[in-house]
Amino acid sequence: MKLIAIAVVASNGVIGDGNDQPFKFAEDWARFKKITMGHSMIMGRKTHEAMGLLPGRTSIVITHHPEKLSFPVSEDGRPRGIAVTSWEQAVQVPTGDADEVRYVIGGGQIYRLAWPHLDELDITEVHAQAAGSVLFPEIKPEEWKEVSRQPRGEFDFVRYTRAQ
Template sequence: MELVSVAAVAENGVIGRHDEVPWDLPEDKKQYRERVAGHPTVFGRRTYEMFADPPGSAQIVLSRSPREYDRETASHASDVAETVEIAESLGTDRAFVLGGGAIYDLFQPHLDRMVLTRVPGEYEGDTFYPEFDEDEWLLVETEAYENFTVETWERRDERSE
Protein backbone atom coordinates (compact mmCIF):
# COMPACT_ATOMS: atom_id res chain seq x y z
CA MET A 1 0.00 0.00 0.00
CA GLU A 2 1.46 3.32 -1.06
CA LEU A 3 0.73 6.20 1.32
CA VAL A 4 1.00 9.68 -0.17
CA SER A 5 0.51 12.91 1.72
CA VAL A 6 -0.86 15.91 -0.16
CA ALA A 7 -0.65 19.35 1.43
CA ALA A 8 -0.37 23.04 0.60
CA VAL A 9 2.43 24.51 2.71
CA ALA A 10 3.50 28.13 3.18
CA GLU A 11 7.18 29.06 3.44
CA ASN A 12 6.93 29.01 7.25
CA GLY A 13 5.28 25.55 7.31
CA VAL A 14 1.74 26.83 7.91
CA ILE A 15 -1.06 24.68 6.47
CA GLY A 16 -4.02 26.13 8.35
CA ARG A 17 -5.47 28.72 10.66
CA HIS A 18 -8.64 28.28 12.72
CA ASP A 19 -9.60 25.15 10.73
CA GLU A 20 -9.27 26.96 7.39
CA VAL A 21 -6.61 27.34 4.73
CA PRO A 22 -5.27 30.92 4.95
CA TRP A 23 -5.01 31.44 1.16
CA ASP A 24 -7.21 30.98 -1.88
CA LEU A 25 -5.63 29.12 -4.81
CA PRO A 26 -8.45 27.75 -7.02
CA GLU A 27 -5.98 26.16 -9.46
CA ASP A 28 -4.35 24.27 -6.58
CA LYS A 29 -7.73 23.01 -5.38
CA LYS A 30 -8.46 21.76 -8.90
CA GLN A 31 -5.16 19.87 -9.33
CA TYR A 32 -5.47 18.53 -5.77
CA ARG A 33 -8.92 17.04 -6.38
CA GLU A 34 -7.87 15.60 -9.75
CA ARG A 35 -4.81 13.99 -8.14
CA VAL A 36 -6.77 12.16 -5.43
CA ALA A 37 -9.86 11.29 -7.50
CA GLY A 38 -10.46 7.57 -7.69
CA HIS A 39 -8.46 6.83 -4.52
CA PRO A 40 -9.29 6.67 -0.81
CA THR A 41 -8.41 9.75 1.19
CA VAL A 42 -7.42 9.93 4.85
CA PHE A 43 -8.39 12.74 7.21
CA GLY A 44 -8.61 13.62 10.84
CA ARG A 45 -12.19 14.22 11.96
CA ARG A 46 -11.96 18.03 12.02
CA THR A 47 -10.38 18.18 8.56
CA TYR A 48 -12.98 15.79 7.18
CA GLU A 49 -15.78 17.95 8.59
CA MET A 50 -14.35 21.04 6.82
CA PHE A 51 -15.37 19.60 3.45
CA ALA A 52 -18.91 19.92 2.13
CA ASP A 53 -17.86 17.46 -0.58
CA PRO A 54 -14.75 15.59 0.60
CA PRO A 55 -12.40 14.47 -2.19
CA GLY A 56 -11.52 10.89 -3.07
CA SER A 57 -13.44 7.76 -3.91
CA ALA A 58 -13.78 6.89 -0.20
CA GLN A 59 -12.91 8.74 2.97
CA ILE A 60 -11.16 7.18 5.96
CA VAL A 61 -11.54 9.35 9.05
CA LEU A 62 -9.12 8.87 11.92
CA SER A 63 -10.60 9.64 15.30
CA ARG A 64 -10.13 8.43 18.85
CA SER A 65 -13.89 7.95 19.10
CA PRO A 66 -15.67 5.53 16.78
CA ARG A 67 -18.55 7.20 14.99
CA GLU A 68 -20.87 6.89 12.05
CA TYR A 69 -20.72 9.25 9.09
CA ASP A 70 -23.59 10.41 6.91
CA ARG A 71 -21.72 9.47 3.71
CA GLU A 72 -21.80 5.91 2.49
CA THR A 73 -18.18 6.30 1.33
CA ALA A 74 -16.83 7.36 4.76
CA SER A 75 -15.52 5.03 7.43
CA HIS A 76 -13.80 5.33 10.78
CA ALA A 77 -10.27 4.18 11.61
CA SER A 78 -8.46 4.40 14.92
CA ASP A 79 -4.82 4.17 13.74
CA VAL A 80 -2.47 3.87 10.76
CA ALA A 81 -2.72 0.06 10.58
CA GLU A 82 -6.52 0.13 10.50
CA THR A 83 -6.41 2.88 7.86
CA VAL A 84 -4.20 0.73 5.62
CA GLU A 85 -6.45 -2.29 6.22
CA ILE A 86 -9.55 -0.32 5.19
CA ALA A 87 -7.84 1.12 2.10
CA GLU A 88 -6.64 -2.34 1.03
CA SER A 89 -10.16 -3.73 1.52
CA LEU A 90 -11.31 -1.17 -1.06
CA GLY A 91 -9.10 -2.84 -3.67
CA THR A 92 -6.61 -0.01 -4.01
CA ASP A 93 -2.85 0.14 -3.80
CA ARG A 94 -2.67 3.86 -2.90
CA ALA A 95 -4.27 6.15 -0.33
CA PHE A 96 -3.83 9.91 0.01
CA VAL A 97 -3.31 11.49 3.45
CA LEU A 98 -4.94 14.94 3.49
CA GLY A 99 -4.49 16.22 7.03
CA GLY A 100 -4.75 17.93 9.39
CA GLY A 101 -1.50 18.56 11.17
CA ALA A 102 -1.74 15.73 13.72
CA ILE A 103 -2.63 13.25 10.96
CA TYR A 104 0.35 14.36 8.85
CA ASP A 105 2.56 13.87 11.95
CA LEU A 106 1.11 10.43 12.60
CA PHE A 107 1.60 9.23 9.02
CA GLN A 108 4.98 10.90 8.30
CA PRO A 109 7.09 7.81 9.21
CA HIS A 110 4.84 5.62 7.00
CA LEU A 111 4.71 7.77 3.86
CA ASP A 112 6.11 6.66 0.54
CA ARG A 113 5.57 9.99 -1.21
CA MET A 114 4.68 13.59 -0.46
CA VAL A 115 3.05 15.97 -2.94
CA LEU A 116 3.53 19.45 -1.51
CA THR A 117 2.11 22.62 -2.95
CA ARG A 118 4.61 25.32 -2.04
CA VAL A 119 2.69 28.52 -1.32
CA PRO A 120 4.85 31.66 -1.51
CA GLY A 121 4.95 33.85 1.58
CA GLU A 122 4.55 33.37 5.29
CA TYR A 123 1.15 33.16 6.91
CA GLU A 124 -0.17 33.29 10.43
CA GLY A 125 -1.41 29.88 11.40
CA ASP A 126 -1.96 27.33 14.12
CA THR A 127 -1.46 24.17 12.06
CA PHE A 128 1.83 23.17 10.44
CA TYR A 129 3.11 20.48 8.09
CA PRO A 130 5.67 18.35 9.93
CA GLU A 131 9.32 19.08 9.32
CA PHE A 132 11.14 16.27 7.53
CA ASP A 133 14.76 15.36 6.91
CA GLU A 134 15.38 16.08 3.22
CA ASP A 135 18.22 13.53 3.29
CA GLU A 136 15.56 10.83 3.69
CA TRP A 137 13.62 12.09 0.66
CA LEU A 138 14.31 12.67 -3.02
CA LEU A 139 12.68 15.56 -4.89
CA VAL A 140 11.57 13.83 -8.11
CA GLU A 141 9.37 16.45 -9.75
CA THR A 142 8.67 20.17 -9.57
CA GLU A 143 5.70 21.59 -11.41
CA ALA A 144 5.39 25.39 -11.65
CA TYR A 145 2.00 27.09 -11.67
CA GLU A 146 1.24 30.80 -11.75
CA ASN A 147 0.96 31.33 -7.98
CA PHE A 148 2.51 28.18 -6.51
CA THR A 149 4.75 25.19 -7.19
CA VAL A 150 3.96 21.52 -6.68
CA GLU A 151 6.81 19.31 -5.49
CA THR A 152 6.75 15.51 -5.50
CA TRP A 153 9.05 13.83 -3.00
CA GLU A 154 9.77 10.10 -2.75
CA ARG A 155 11.21 8.41 0.30
CA ARG A 156 14.79 7.34 -0.36
CA ASP A 157 15.58 3.65 -0.13
CA GLU A 158 17.94 1.24 -1.88
CA ARG A 159 15.96 1.57 -5.13
CA SER A 160 16.32 5.37 -5.34
CA GLU A 161 20.01 5.63 -4.46
Protein backbone atom coordinates in the same frame (compact mmCIF):
# COMPACT_ATOMS: atom_id res chain seq x y z
CA MET B 1 -0.24 -0.05 -0.53
CA LYS B 2 1.29 3.29 -1.47
CA LEU B 3 0.79 6.19 0.95
CA ILE B 4 1.09 9.74 -0.36
CA ALA B 5 0.73 12.91 1.71
CA ILE B 6 -0.80 15.80 -0.20
CA ALA B 7 -0.84 19.33 1.25
CA VAL B 8 -0.69 23.07 0.61
CA VAL B 9 2.26 24.34 2.67
CA ALA B 10 3.26 27.97 3.30
CA SER B 11 6.95 28.90 3.19
CA ASN B 12 6.98 28.89 7.01
CA GLY B 13 5.46 25.39 7.16
CA VAL B 14 1.94 26.48 8.10
CA ILE B 15 -0.93 24.39 6.73
CA GLY B 16 -3.74 25.85 8.81
CA ASP B 17 -5.09 27.47 11.92
CA GLY B 18 -6.98 24.46 13.28
CA ASN B 19 -10.14 25.28 11.32
CA ASP B 20 -9.10 26.07 7.75
CA GLN B 21 -6.12 26.27 5.43
CA PRO B 22 -4.70 29.72 4.67
CA PHE B 23 -4.41 29.38 0.89
CA LYS B 24 -6.99 28.37 -1.71
CA PHE B 25 -5.89 28.32 -5.33
CA ALA B 26 -8.34 27.17 -8.04
CA GLU B 27 -5.56 25.41 -9.97
CA ASP B 28 -4.43 23.57 -6.84
CA TRP B 29 -7.98 22.47 -5.99
CA ALA B 30 -8.54 21.18 -9.55
CA ARG B 31 -5.27 19.26 -9.38
CA PHE B 32 -6.13 17.84 -5.93
CA LYS B 33 -9.47 16.64 -7.30
CA LYS B 34 -7.87 15.01 -10.35
CA ILE B 35 -5.09 13.30 -8.39
CA THR B 36 -7.24 11.97 -5.53
CA MET B 37 -10.28 10.93 -7.61
CA GLY B 38 -11.05 7.24 -7.17
CA HIS B 39 -8.73 6.87 -4.19
CA SER B 40 -9.22 6.71 -0.45
CA MET B 41 -8.17 9.68 1.66
CA ILE B 42 -7.01 9.44 5.27
CA MET B 43 -7.75 12.49 7.41
CA GLY B 44 -8.51 13.70 10.88
CA ARG B 45 -11.96 14.71 12.07
CA LYS B 46 -11.38 18.46 11.73
CA THR B 47 -10.16 18.06 8.15
CA HIS B 48 -13.24 15.94 7.41
CA GLU B 49 -15.51 18.57 8.94
CA ALA B 50 -13.84 21.34 6.92
CA MET B 51 -13.95 19.47 3.58
CA GLY B 52 -16.97 17.21 3.89
CA LEU B 53 -17.35 14.12 1.74
CA LEU B 54 -15.79 14.54 -1.68
CA PRO B 55 -17.43 12.77 -4.63
CA GLY B 56 -15.58 9.79 -6.09
CA ARG B 57 -13.39 9.24 -3.05
CA THR B 58 -13.68 7.32 0.21
CA SER B 59 -12.92 9.29 3.37
CA ILE B 60 -11.16 7.39 6.15
CA VAL B 61 -11.54 9.60 9.21
CA ILE B 62 -9.40 9.10 12.31
CA THR B 63 -11.32 10.25 15.37
CA HIS B 64 -11.61 9.54 19.09
CA HIS B 65 -15.39 9.23 18.67
CA PRO B 66 -16.22 7.21 15.52
CA GLU B 67 -19.75 6.64 16.80
CA LYS B 68 -20.47 10.34 16.19
CA LEU B 69 -19.88 10.04 12.44
CA SER B 70 -22.18 8.44 9.90
CA PHE B 71 -21.67 8.20 6.16
CA PRO B 72 -23.96 7.64 3.19
CA VAL B 73 -23.42 4.74 0.79
CA SER B 74 -22.30 5.37 -2.81
CA GLU B 75 -24.09 4.01 -5.89
CA ASP B 76 -21.80 0.95 -5.94
CA GLY B 77 -22.82 0.04 -2.38
CA ARG B 78 -19.59 1.12 -0.66
CA PRO B 79 -19.69 3.57 2.23
CA ARG B 80 -18.46 7.04 1.26
CA GLY B 81 -16.66 7.28 4.58
CA ILE B 82 -15.29 5.12 7.35
CA ALA B 83 -14.54 6.27 10.89
CA VAL B 84 -11.63 4.65 12.76
CA THR B 85 -9.81 5.35 16.01
CA SER B 86 -6.16 4.89 14.97
CA TRP B 87 -3.61 5.20 12.20
CA GLU B 88 -3.24 1.41 12.20
CA GLN B 89 -6.95 0.95 11.54
CA ALA B 90 -6.91 3.62 8.83
CA VAL B 91 -4.33 1.79 6.74
CA GLN B 92 -5.86 -1.64 7.31
CA VAL B 93 -9.50 -0.88 6.56
CA PRO B 94 -10.56 -2.41 3.21
CA THR B 95 -11.91 0.17 0.76
CA GLY B 96 -12.15 -1.75 -2.50
CA ASP B 97 -9.72 0.58 -4.28
CA ALA B 98 -8.08 -1.44 -7.04
CA ASP B 99 -4.62 0.16 -6.95
CA GLU B 100 -4.39 0.63 -3.17
CA VAL B 101 -3.08 4.18 -3.23
CA ARG B 102 -4.20 6.20 -0.24
CA TYR B 103 -3.75 9.92 0.14
CA VAL B 104 -3.12 11.47 3.55
CA ILE B 105 -4.77 14.90 3.48
CA GLY B 106 -4.33 16.25 7.02
CA GLY B 107 -4.36 17.77 9.47
CA GLY B 108 -1.06 18.25 11.21
CA GLN B 109 -1.45 15.44 13.73
CA ILE B 110 -2.43 12.97 10.99
CA TYR B 111 0.59 13.96 8.86
CA ARG B 112 2.84 13.32 11.87
CA LEU B 113 1.27 9.89 12.45
CA ALA B 114 1.66 9.03 8.78
CA TRP B 115 5.20 10.44 8.36
CA PRO B 116 7.24 7.26 8.98
CA HIS B 117 4.95 5.27 6.67
CA LEU B 118 4.70 7.65 3.70
CA ASP B 119 6.11 6.72 0.30
CA GLU B 120 5.68 10.10 -1.41
CA LEU B 121 4.83 13.74 -0.77
CA ASP B 122 2.76 15.82 -3.19
CA ILE B 123 3.18 19.38 -1.96
CA THR B 124 1.88 22.71 -3.18
CA GLU B 125 4.71 24.91 -1.90
CA VAL B 126 3.41 28.45 -1.46
CA HIS B 127 5.91 31.31 -1.83
CA ALA B 128 4.42 33.22 1.10
CA GLN B 129 4.19 32.82 4.84
CA ALA B 130 0.88 32.29 6.60
CA ALA B 131 -0.50 32.78 10.07
CA GLY B 132 -1.52 29.60 11.83
CA SER B 133 -0.47 27.06 14.40
CA VAL B 134 -0.82 23.83 12.41
CA LEU B 135 2.45 22.90 10.72
CA PHE B 136 3.44 20.36 8.10
CA PRO B 137 6.39 18.18 9.18
CA GLU B 138 9.79 19.44 8.02
CA ILE B 139 10.84 17.97 4.67
CA LYS B 140 14.48 17.08 5.30
CA PRO B 141 16.77 16.37 2.31
CA GLU B 142 18.23 13.33 4.05
CA GLU B 143 14.69 11.84 4.20
CA TRP B 144 13.09 13.11 1.00
CA LYS B 145 14.30 13.52 -2.58
CA GLU B 146 12.64 16.10 -4.82
CA VAL B 147 11.66 14.36 -8.08
CA SER B 148 9.65 17.08 -9.85
CA ARG B 149 8.81 20.76 -9.56
CA GLN B 150 6.23 22.70 -11.58
CA PRO B 151 6.43 26.47 -10.94
CA ARG B 152 3.07 28.24 -11.01
CA GLY B 153 3.84 31.80 -9.92
CA GLU B 154 2.55 32.08 -6.34
CA PHE B 155 3.31 28.42 -5.69
CA ASP B 156 5.05 25.31 -7.06
CA PHE B 157 3.73 21.76 -7.34
CA VAL B 158 6.53 19.61 -5.89
CA ARG B 159 6.76 15.82 -5.64
CA TYR B 160 9.11 13.98 -3.29
CA THR B 161 9.98 10.34 -2.80
CA ARG B 162 11.72 8.78 0.15
CA ALA B 163 15.51 9.15 -0.05
CA GLN B 164 17.20 5.77 -0.25
